[in-house]
Amino acid sequence: xxxxxxxxxxxxxxxxxxxxxxxxxxxxxxxxxxxxxxxxxxxxxxxxxxxxxxxxxxxxxxxxxxxxxxxxxxxxxxxxxxxxxxxxxxxxxxxxxxxxxxxxxxxxxxxxxxxxxxxxxxxxxxxxxxxxxxxxxxxxx
Numbered sequence: 001x002x003x004x005x006x007x008x009x010x011x012x013x014x015x016x017x018x019x020x021x022x023x024x025x026x027x028x029x030x031x032x033x034x035x036x037x038x039x040x041x042x043x044x045x046x047x048x049x050x051x052x053x054x055x056x057x058x059x060x061x062x063x064x065x066x067x068x069x070x071x072x073x074x075x076x077x078x079x080x081x082x083x084x085x086x087x088x089x090x091x092x093x094x095x096x097x098x099x100x101x102x103x104x105x106x107x108x109x110x111x112x113x114x115x116x117x118x119x120x121x122x123x124x125x126x127x128x129x130x131x132x133x134x135x136x137x138x139x140x141x
Contacts, residue, residue, distance in 0.1 A: 015068040036082035091132040098141040
């Protein structure tokens with residue numbers, strides 16, 4: 001997803017986060033890199049423009065972005081932590097062969113899950129969000 005520097009600043013401001021070059025670069029990397037990047041992917045991307053940024057700084061900022069709700073964590077079945085800049089509700093198609101993750105939007109599925117769990121009446125639990133990771137293989141592997 002292509003996003004402007006102004007929009008990145010606005011998103012940081014909305015979450016009352018200080019606008020720093022490091023935060024700007026890391027958030028831009030998450031939006032620009034495809035396939036839900038790992039921290040290493042983010043580091044590799046931003047070091048082209050910011051060669052002196054410390055690895056620890058990247059990890060700390062990623063955690064801040066997750067805590068603020070600007071980014072979501074996605075864990076693969078190989079226990080690799082990936083980051084997703086799309087915070088709107090959606091699901092993931094995960095290829096167990098090549099490790100590719102693609103976003104999957106399906107309002108019919110969302111409605112089905114919502115109604116299904118409303119009818120289940122889980123004692124003491126109220127579902128707030130449904131996020132599925134659907135494993136399979138893509139024909140492009």
